[in-house]
Each structure stands twice: as C-alpha cells, then as structure tokens.
Amino acid sequence: MKKRVLLRTLVITITFIGGMLTGVLFSANIANEKTVNIKQAPKSAIKPVTKELPKVEKSQSKVLIGYVQDFRDPNVVDYSKLTHVIFSFAHPTKEGEILLNGDTALKNLRTVVSKAKQYDTKVMLAVGGWYHINGGESYEYFKTAISNPASRTKLVNELTSIAVREHLDGIDIDFEHPHSKADADNxxxxxxxxxxxxxxxxxxxxxxxxxxxxxxxxxxxxxxVYEPTMFQDVDHVNIMAYDGQWDDGYHAANLSPYPFTEKIVNYWADLFDKNNLPKEKLVLGVPFYAQPEDPKIKQVSYSAIINQDPANSTKDTVSMNGTTYYYNGDATMKKKTTLALDHGFGGMMLWEVGLDAKGPNSLTGTIFEALNDSNNVLGKYYSTKK
Structure with missing residues (x-):
C-alpha cells in the first residue's frame, strides 16, 4: 500500500515538474518567436512610409497686383509678395497689331516671367496705357482697332499669340478711356x-x-462709359483710384485722398451689386508716386520721398524741391486696404512697383501685411473663369 502511494506520489510529482518545464519552454519559444518576428518585420510595419499628399489647388484668395513698366529693371520687383505682375505696355496699332518698346522691353518681359515663376507669381501683359509708342494718346489707336471687326479679331489673335509664345498667364486691357456708348460696346x-x-x-x-x-x-x-455686362468676361477689374488732381483745374492734393477713394469704392461696389456681378473681381488701385503742388515740377516716386527721410512713411505730404508733394503713406495704405476688403473687393493693385521704397518702408510690404492680417489669406492662385 505504502509502495503504491509512494509510486503514485512520485508519478504526480514528475508529471507536475514536467508540466512546469514544458510551460517554461513553451513560453520561452513564444517569446523567442515574437522577437524574431519583430526583427524580421518590414520597416513599414514599424514606421509607415510617408506618402506625398495630393496637391490641392488653393482656394480663391485676395490678390496683390503690381504693374511694372517695360523699362524697369526686373530685379526691382518683389515677386514674393505679389500674386500678379502686369508688364506695361504693348501698344495697339489701328490695324490690330501690337508693338513693344524695342528689344529691351521684350528682354525685360522674358526676365520678369522667369523670375516670377520662381515665386508662383503670375505675369500678364497690359495692352494700351495713356501714351502710345508712336506719340500722343493711345485712345485713337485703340478705338480704331476695336471698332472694326477685322482689326478687332486681329488684335485678339496678336495678344493671344504673344501670351502663348512668351508663357504669360494672361492679358490686361488698359483702354483709356471709352468716351461713348459706341466705345463701350466695342x-x-x-x-x-x-x-x-x-x-x-x-x-x-x-x-x-x-x-x-x-x-x-x-x-x-x-x-x-462702360458696358457693365463686359465685366462678366474678366477675372479682375483694376480700378485706377488716383490722378484726381486733374479734376476742375489742377489740385495736387486730390491725387488720391481717402474720401475720394471711399466714394470710388462705394460706387463700384454698388454697380456690381446692381448688376449681380461678383465683387471679388474688384481690385482697388493705389499710387506709389507723389504729386507736386507746383505743376511745373515733376512727380516723384515714393522711393525718393523715403530716401529723403524714412519718417516720411508716416505722412501723406512732404516738402521737397521747393514744393509740397501729396502721396499715400503707410497708414493711408493700410486704411485703404481695409476699406477694399470691407466692401468685398478681391484685393489691391499698385501703380507702379518700380516706384516703391525698399526695405521696411516698402508700401508693397505694407499692403501685403494688411491683406494677411485680414481674415482672408493672400495666395498665389486665383480661379480663372472656365
């Protein structure tokens, strides 16, 4: 009996110990197996490979459009802050052809395009302007070209051709100015x-x-005179809200004061509302030059005013060259930008970037920051009409 008990006890003990050893060995094998799997697992199982996100076109944003004249050094343009550069000007002939101001203008245009592309800034070519390359005002040349169906189509084809050939992003029409219903219709x-x-x-x-x-x-x-339905066909309407000094005689102070601009903004906002046109197309233009009280003295650039004294950036008038000059300083530019945005405008336009000061007193920088400080994001893309 005792032998059986001892034998049974021995068997149970051996079985128990064996089970423990088997469990330990099984656990060790599982642990080893997990370790091997981790080491052998592909890197993507630990840290997923980062895939490039699909490019999403930026939504319609506020524009900052700067005109630049054809004789300017393309290096003076601050492309990083502009959504559009408008190269000025191509001159229409009465037959519907276009003229550029020599090889220098064409070279500058191509340089502007090259530099602008580095910042995703669009480049457009303006046709028209106040003065014509052949002398006098451009009005008669432009008027004649668009009054005849054949020359009008030729001018359209010429502009489209140069836009394609020179890798431009569009054309700007600067017909100064339609004086009759016939002009407006044409x-x-x-x-x-x-x-x-x-x-x-x-x-x-x-x-x-x-x-x-x-x-x-x-x-x-x-x-x-303008035909309002025309604005359905354009992406931007650049309002030249300056040069008021010529109204009722010569008054330099009327170059572009804030009350004048306020009336302009209200007029165009109302016009677009009445005609069910999107106000985002409206772009408020501001001057980068100063008008002298003495008309015998030439205009000066904002850059010249700042070069005389950087403190002039806080003013709208300055005494220079024996006369008083009227201009728009930093605070006025901020105020005008807010005015435009509050009325639903699509952005701001500058005439002309070659006249701007450099560094911290740049008006381009002032307006750029004012646009960014608003609830609207300044971007590099604008949805074109399809």
Missing part, C-alpha cells in the same frame, strides 16, 4: 472675344478702369 465685344481665346487656355483677363468719380464734387463722372 470694348465689350473686344473683351468678350479675347476672353473666349484666353480662358480655354487657362489664362486670365483683367481690365483697368477709370475711377468714375470726380475728385472735387465726389459725384459720378459721365464722360467715361
């Missing part, structure tokens, strides 16, 4: 035809317009 036809050529190529079309407000009476001016 300009609308020209704009529509040019739009039909540019937009399918993913190019933009803008138009520079007269302020339509008298700087002295602050009432609507009737001698410049």
């Amino acid at each position: 300009l609308a036809l020209f704009t529509n035809e040019l739009s039909a050529q540019l937009h399918p190529k993913n190019m933009e079309l803008s138009i520079a317009v007269y302020s339509k407000i008298h700087a002295v009476t602050l009432t609507e001016i009737g001698f410049v």
